[in-house]
Amino acid sequence: MKKYYLLLTAFLFIGFMYTSCKEKADNLKVTYEVTTNKENFDISYIDENGKKIEKTISGKDWTTSFIGKEGDSVSISIKSHNLNDKIAAKIIYDNNVIQEIVTYGQLSDEYVAANISSILPY
Secondary structure, rough: HHHHHHHHHHHHHHHHHHHHHHHHOOOOOEEEEEEEEEOEEEEEEEEEOOOEEEEEEEEOEEEEEEOOOOOOOEEEEEEEEOOOOOEEEEEOOOOEEEEEEEEEEEOOOOEEEEEEEEEOOO
């Protein structure tokens, strides 16, 4: 009888572990990160509701996060207000970088822009 209870307890424990892992996969964090060499850039991104958000950022760094789920479209576009700038951008999902870009202005009169997008896996 003890073996039966031990076996039942083990199956219940495994079931709870599977269920908690399964729930986590449905609600994972998406993070957009942007860094530039110079201050001031425009940004547009897709939020958790699939809505395009546009902002002007006055600093060199910007980050935002939200809960995403499998199949969601994620996208970020950045345009520097400064000539010959450097832009580095990442889309992070479940603590893994799924898209990233680093781009530089090559000419003294060139404004820099960057775009990345993806569909969230699992």
